[in-house]
Amino acid sequence: xxxNQFIPKRMEKMDELLKKFPDLSRDSxxxxxxxxxxxxxxxxEESLKKIASTLKLPASKIYGLSTFYNQFRFVRxxxxxxxxxxxxxxxxxxxxxxxxxxxxxxxxxxxxTSRDGLFSLEVLSCIGACGQAPVISINGKYYDRLTKVKLxxxxxxxxxxxxx
Amino acid sequence: xxxxxxxxEIDTSLLEIAQLDSLEYSGSxxxxxxxLRRDKLSRPLIIVSMGTEAxxxxxxxxxxxISKYTDERNFDAEIIHTSCIGISNAEPIVCIQLPxxxxxxxxxxxxxxxxxxxxxxxxxxxxxxxxxxxxxxxNQEGYKDxxxxxxxGFLKDQKRIILKNIGITDPRSIEDxxxxxxxxxxxxxxxxxxxxxxxxxxESSGLRGRxxxxxxxxxxxxxxxxxxxDQKYLICNAEESDPGAFMDxxxxxxxxxxxxxxxxxxxxGIAATKGIIYIRTExxxxxxxxxNAILRAQEIGLLGYNILGSGFNFDISIKKGPxxxxxxxxxxxINSLEGKRGMPQSKPPFPATSGFHRKPTIINNVETLSNVxxxxxxxPKWYNTIGVEGNKGTKIFAISGSIxxxxxxxxxxxxxMKSMLFDIAGGSANGKAFKxxxxxxxxxxxxxxELLDTALTFESLKSIGAGLGSGGIIAMDEDVCILxxxxxxxxxxxxQSCGKCIPCREGTRRxxxxxxxxxxxxxxxxxxxxxxxxxxxxQLESLAGVMKDTSLCGLxxxxxxxxxxxxxxxxxxxxxxxxxxxxxxxRCTELRTYYIDIELCTGCSACVKKxxxxxxxxxxxxxxxxxxxxxxxxxxxxxSCKFSAIYYK
Numbered sequence: 132x133x134x135n136q137f138i139p140k141r142m143e144k145m146d147e148l149l150k151k152f153p154d155l156s157r158d159s160x161x162x163x164x165x166x167x168x169x170x171x172x173x174x175x176e177e178s179l180k181k182i183a184s185t186l187k188l189p190a191s192k193i194y195g196l197s198t199f200y201n202q203f204r205f206v207r208x209x210x211x212x213x214x215x216x217x218x219x220x221x222x223x224x225x226x227x228x229x230x231x232x233x234x235x236x237x238x239x240x241x242x243x244t245s246r247d248g249l250f251s252l253e254v255l256s257c258i259g260a261c262g263q264a265p266v267i268s269i270n271g272k273y274y275d276r277l278t279k280v281k282l283x284x285x286x287x288x289x290x291x292x293x294x295x
Numbered sequence: 296x297x298x299x300x301x302x303x304e305i306d307t308s309l310l311e312i313a314q315l316d317s318l319e320y321s322g323s324x325x326x327x328x329x330x331l332r333r334d335k336l337s338r339p340l341i342i343v344s345m346g347t348e349a350x351x352x353x354x355x356x357x358x359x360x361i362s363k364y365t366d367e368r369n370f371d372a373e374i375i376h377t378s379c380i381g382i383s384n385a386e387p388i389v390c391i392q393l394p395x396x397x398x399x400x401x402x403x404x405x406x407x408x409x410x411x412x413x414x415x416x417x418x419x420x421x422x423x424x425x426x427x428x429x430x431x432x433x434n435q436e437g438y439k440d441x442x443x444x445x446x447x448g449f450l451k452d453q454k455r456i457i458l459k460n461i462g463i464t465d466p467r468s469i470e471d472x473x474x475x476x477x478x479x480x481x482x483x484x485x486x487x488x489x490x491x492x493x494x495x496x497x498e499s500s501g502l503r504g505r506x507x508x509x510x511x512x513x514x515x516x517x518x519x520x521x522x523x524x525d526q527k528y529l530i531c532n533a534e535e536s537d538p539g540a541f542m543d544x545x546x547x548x549x550x551x552x553x554x555x556x557x558x559x560x561x562x563x564g565i566a567a568t569k570g571i572i573y574i575r576t577e578x579x580x581x582x583x584x585x586x587n588a589i590l591r592a593q594e595i596g597l598l599g600y601n602i603l604g605s606g607f608n609f610d611i612s613i614k615k616g617p618x619x620x621x622x623x624x625x626x627x628x629i630n631s632l633e634g635k636r637g638m639p640q641s642k643p644p645f646p647a648t649s650g651f652h653r654k655p656t657i658i659n660n661v662e663t664l665s666n667v668x669x670x671x672x673x674x675p676k677w678y679n680t681i682g683v684e685g686n687k688g689t690k691i692f693a694i695s696g697s698i699x700x701x702x703x704x705x706x707x708x709x710x711x712m713k714s715m716l717f718d719i720a721g722g723s724a725n726g727k728a729f730k731x732x733x734x735x736x737x738x739x740x741x742x743x744x745e746l747l748d749t750a751l752t753f754e755s756l757k758s759i760g761a762g763l764g765s766g767g768i769i770a771m772d773e774d775v776c777i778l779x780x781x782x783x784x785x786x787x788x789x790x791q792s793c794g795k796c797i798p799c800r801e802g803t804r805r806x807x808x809x810x811x812x813x814x815x816x817x818x819x820x821x822x823x824x825x826x827x828x829x830x831x832x833x834q835l836e837s838l839a840g841v842m843k844d845t846s847l848c849g850l851x852x853x854x855x856x857x858x859x860x861x862x863x864x865x866x867x868x869x870x871x872x873x874x875x876x877x878x879x880x881x882r883c884t885e886l887r888t889y890y891i892d893i894e895l896c897t898g899c900s901a902c903v904k905k906x907x908x909x910x911x912x913x914x915x916x917x918x919x920x921x922x923x924x925x926x927x928x929x930x931x932x933x934x935s936c937k938f939s940a941i942y943y944k
Contacts, residue, residue, distance in 0.1 A: 160634035161617055165576070199636045199793075201618035202576055218538030219733070219769050220695040222783050256620065256787065257538035258577055260351040261695035262383020262702060273351040 138177055144170060145181045155186055164197055173204040201256075209244045209251035211289045216266045218257030226265040230254065232279055233267075236286060249293060309470060310595060310603075313478045314486075331474035333392070334434050339372040341365075341413075342390040342398070344462060346379030346548045347541075347580045353405050354387035360409040361389070370417070378549030378584075380462025381703030382449055383695065385427055388462070391416050397435045400427040400444060430463065449700045452719050454681070456689050457665050458705050461549035466584050469591040472552040478597055480671035481556045484563055485605040493564035494520055497667065500675035501687035505662040506532065506623070506765060508849075509753040512663055518647040519565040519655040527567040528656040530632070531558055531664055533574040533581070534616045534623050537736030538787070540767030542691040543661035545703050547574070547581035550665075551588035555611065557664035559598065560671055562609045565657050570611040573628055576618060585613055620737075620791035624848050625650075625658045627793065638795045639848035662691060662766075683709035686752040696733075696769040697724045706751070713747040716770065727772040731864070735764020737784040737791075738853035740860035741777065760860055762853070776882035777865045778872055781857045782810045788854040799851025802842040806858060809835055813872050815885035816927050832873055836862060887928040887943040893918035895940035902932035902941065 148166055152159045160182075167178050174197055183190035197203040215230050234240055237250045244251040260266050263275035267282075274285055312324055320328070329335050343349075343358045358374070365372050379386060385402035389412065392398040402425060404412055415422050421438060428444040429437060437443075444450055455461075464471040472478070484493060498513025519527060531554065535543040546554060558570050574582060589611050592598040600608050614632060621627045622637040625646050631637035632651060650656025666688055670678045682688050686708035692715065695701040699721030706715060712732065716722065723729055731743045740761035742749070749755050756763055771780065789803040809831035817825060839855030839862075846852045862869065871877050878886045891902075891911075896918035903911045903919065910926045913919030918940075921932075933941045 157634035158632070161631065162614070165615060165617065196634075196636055199619065203617065219737070219767075219780075219783070220539055220701075222538075223696055223769070223771070223775060223780070255577060256536055256618075256791075257540075258347070258351075259535075259541035259544050260348045260383075261539055261541065261693065262348060262386070263351045264695070266351055275351050275353075 141171070141175070141177065142181060145178055149182075149185055157186070157188070160186060160188070160193070160196070161200075164193075164203060168203060172208045173206055175205075175207075204242060204251075204253070206242065206244050206251070207248070209249050210293065211249060211269050212251050212253065214253045214255050214258075214268045216258045216260070216264070216268075217254050218259075218261060218264070220261035221257075221265040224264040228279065229265050229267065229277055229282055232282060233286075236283075249290070309473050310597075313473050314482050314603075328474045329434075331470045334432065336392060336394040338394065339370075339417075340390075340392040340398075341372050341374045342377050342392070342465075343374065344379050344386060344388040344390075345376040345580075346386075347544065347578075348379045348383055349386040349388065350580070352386040352403075356406040357387050357389060357404055357409055360406050361413070364410060364413055370413075375465045376467065377462055377464065378466050379545065379703075381458065381545060382427070383701040388427070390430075395436055397432050397437045398430040399438070399441070400430070401425045402427045448721060449702065449719060452714070453705050454689055454707050455705050456669055456681070457546065457553070457662065457691060458549070458703060460553070461545055461703070464550065466549050466551055467587055469552060469588065469595060472550070476672070477552055477668075478556055480668040481559050481563075481597065482603065484560050484671055485602060485607050490520055490564050490566050493560065493671070496675050497564065497670060500670045500678040501682075501685070502663065502666050502670060502678070503686070503753065504659065505666075505690065506660040509763070512659060512667075515647055515659075516561065516564050516657060518645070519567075519657045522648045522655040524655050526569070526652075526654045527565055528651045528654055529558060529562045529565065529567040529570045530628065530651065530656060530658045531570065531572045532623065532625075532628060532658050532660045533572055533578070534628065535578075535661070535765065536575060536618070536620045536623060537765050537767050539693065539695055539733075539769050540736055540765045541693045542703060542766055544578055544581055545691075545693075546661050546665050547578065548584050551581075551584045552592070553665050553668060554585070554661055555588055555592055555598070557667040558611060559602075559609055560667045561657065561659065561664055563607055565655070567657070568608045568610070570609060571632065571651075572611060572613045573616050573622070573632065574613060576615045582613060582615065589613070619793070620787075621793045621848070621850050624850060627848070628658060629656065636793070638793045639850075641847060660765075682707045683750070683752060685754065690751065690763070690766055692766045692768050694720050694768045694770065697727070697729075697772040697774070698722070698770040699724050708752050709750045711748050711750050712742065715751070715768075716747065720770070723770070723772050725772070727774065730771045730773055730775055730777070733769040733771060733780065733857075734767075735762050735856075736767050737787045738850065738856050739764045739767075740856050741771075741780070741864065742860070743864040746864075760856075760863065762856070774880050774882070776878050776880045777861050777868045778810065778814050778878070779882040781861050782807070782814060784857045785810055785854075788850070792850065792854070796845075796847040796851060798842045798845040799847070799854060802838055802846075802851070803854050805831075806835065806838060806842075806855065809838075810858075813869070814878070814883040816876060828873075832869075881943065884930055885928050887930065888923050888926050889921050889928065889930070889933055889941055889943045891919050891921055892940045892942060893920075895938050897938055897940075899937070901935045901937065905931040905935045907931065 152163055179193055180190050183193050217226050237245050239245050239252050241254045265277050266275050345354055387404055389404040390398050390400050428442045428447045431443045494513050494516045502512045503509045504512055533543055562570055598610055616622055619637045622631045624639045626640040627637040629651050646656045689705050689707050692704045704719050729744050731741045733741050742761055746759055749759055785807045789807045792799045792803050794800045812828050839859050842855050843852055898916040900915050908925050908927050910922045911919050
């Protein structure tokens with residue numbers, strides 16, 4: 132019930148968003164999905180259905196396509212969206228341990244959001260800052276040359292921000 | 296209103312400048328060029344490197360502090376941006392140029408160093424320990440005792456043709472690019488040459504695709520040029536998703552106009568009117584720079600309808616790739632652009648005859664296209680003098696890992712890996728011996744130190760079973776476990792396999808499983824598991840062969856490369872893992888055995904409660920000990936110990 136209250140509002144936004152794409156052919160499908168994710172932070176079931184009916188494509192096809200690509204998420208992201216770079220240079224500099232530590236501390240895995248809605252996690256293949264490995268970014272702010280100790284401090288500072 | 300008028304005036308004369316030969320410049324033009332190139336200054340200039348790497352290292356904060364400094368002290372200085380010069384561990388770089396003097400580059404200028412640096416430089420007191428070097432310029436007075444940038448170890452032996460503007464110009468300014476001779480090649484192209492001639496010039500220059508296959512670019516263009524069609528497309532492949540490769544990003548961030556010029560010339564060569572840049576979504580900075588660059592080029596009239604009255608139309612749009620490694624493959628990329636899953640298709644037909652929307656489509660990567668303006672500008676003969684037979688021009692490498700100077704290296708083809716690793720990149724980071732280098736992304740090969748004398752060309756690398764790939768190099772020292780790194784690549788490939796053909800889909804999975812099984816302790820030694828383990832190892836090689844022969848696209852065919860190359864050159868390390876269950880660099884956490892230091896152990900029994908296999912024995916308040924045979928190396932005790940009494944071997 133609570134969830135449904137928001138659907139009409141979201142659909143209005145979806146209508147507006149779709150207006151920006153005059154060419155509603157299959158070519159625009161991925162840009163539309165990307166714009167939807169930029170707007171809402173993730174792809175919800177309703178938005179996927181809406182896109183499907185507008186583009187006259189089966190919703191299952193669109194869901195299949197969006198799960199194929201790494202970019203798309205299907206869960207609402209947390210207040211702090213953590214992106215962990217797991218490129219080769221980061222891997223050699225113990226990015227695996229950093230990732231494990233995050234998973235352990237926050238209890239979430241790649242593509243998930245913590246229950247309190249505070250943190251979400253995403254693993255990237257490489258952000259191209261190999262000289263500064265290992266790197267993570269939280270809401271677009273980068274933290275380089277991470278160690279477990281530094282990571283703890285960073286996560287704690289996020290939690291503190293929330294408490295304030 | 297006034298502002299835009301001024302801009303318009305500059306724009307017209309800029310176009311004039313670009314169209315004239317450098318000998319025909321009038322005095323006022325030369326003055327304008329000097330101004331645009333910032334050769335002559337009326338007030339100090341502060342330049343902050345704002346590439347991705349610099350931002351990661353904290354350039355945004357430095358920039359904010361600099362602005363605050365100049366505002367608070369009423370220090371009249373101009374602040375502009377540039378991109379990363381390619382010396383990764385020197386970021387964030389801040390450059391300061393005082394009127395009449397050369398430009399100084401300072402490394403690692405984080406927030407807290409800004410104030411002291413600016414204070415020092417204003418008082419003519421150059422902090423030598425932070426100074427990277429000065430930029431050579433004949434019209435300016437140099438500093439004594441400070442090396443020129445082209446003399447410092449990292450840049451001395453490089454030949455920067457494509458990266459010549461990186462870290463020097465402002466990537467947001469088309470004026471800066473034109474003032475340094477930009478767009479001249481494009482204007483020359485549309486005024487003096489026919490499409491056929493352009494293809495001919497590029498073919499005779501010997502330019503080969505930089506994305507791995509090494510096909511002659513001019514030849515590819517000709518195929519598309521000769522296919523009759525009402526619409527042709529030029530696609531720039533900027534889906535640089537190899538972990539450890541960042542040269543394309545450096546070009547797009549640092550010199551976006553070079554890519555646009557290259558695309559415009561290529562489009563003229565194949566008579567395409569629509570260009571698409573297919574770029575990774577993660578490259579925010581590159582997207583921002585390219586969007587701005589395209590807009591500026593359109594404003595000036597270098598892109599769009601009937602460019603400079605030549606009747607040639609060309610426009611570029613940016614499409615963000617939703618993230619799939621396989622989309623680096625041409626047909627998969629086209630599928631992704633058409634709004635389908637990025638799955639490759641069998642060739643022929645090749646995209647050059649039937650690609651995007653079944654129209655002739657040329658797909659080149661960023662580095663290849665960035666070579667084109669240079670070739671047209673300086674001529675194929677000049678280009679032919681660089682490199683070795685069959686491999687002309689330069690190649691950009693992105694080097695990272697255990698290396699002293701990680702960053703971007705542009706060298707002519709034919710240079711040996713050894714000279715690149717030791718002379719340019721400065722050797723190992725911590726003085727440890729190299730175990731090998733990994734070349735060419737996750738589907739590349741590991742090359743042992745004995746073969747480092749191999750020249751970097753397509754053919755010589757092929758002869759040792761390796762490939763140039765995109766040019767990402769990861770240096771590995773003794774601390775790296777070969778199995779761990781191969782496991783990482785296999786895991787990556789398995790996740791990135793599109794799942795269309797069985798050899799790749801199942802093969803990568805199975806390989807991953809086999810590698811996993813040999814890098815962990817056997818939980819029980821009896822029967823089935825052990826048999827499976829050995830069977831797997833024996834099958835590893837034949838499995839790799841099958842995948843290589845039968846996979847549909849390059850991803851599957853090259854996926855077993857890391858395994859094959861390491862089996863060839865690092866076999867003893869595999870054997871150690873399999874027979875001795877030992878990892879010499881202690882990276883395979885599941886092979887570790889834990890021990891308790893009796894001096895440090897207080898007998899708190901925290902570890903005993905954590906141990907899942909009941910391998911820890913003892914009595915409370917006395918030192919505990921670990922039974923080696925029972926320890927599975929999970930590491931839970933290690934993490935639970937508050938006294939650091941647990942260590943591993």
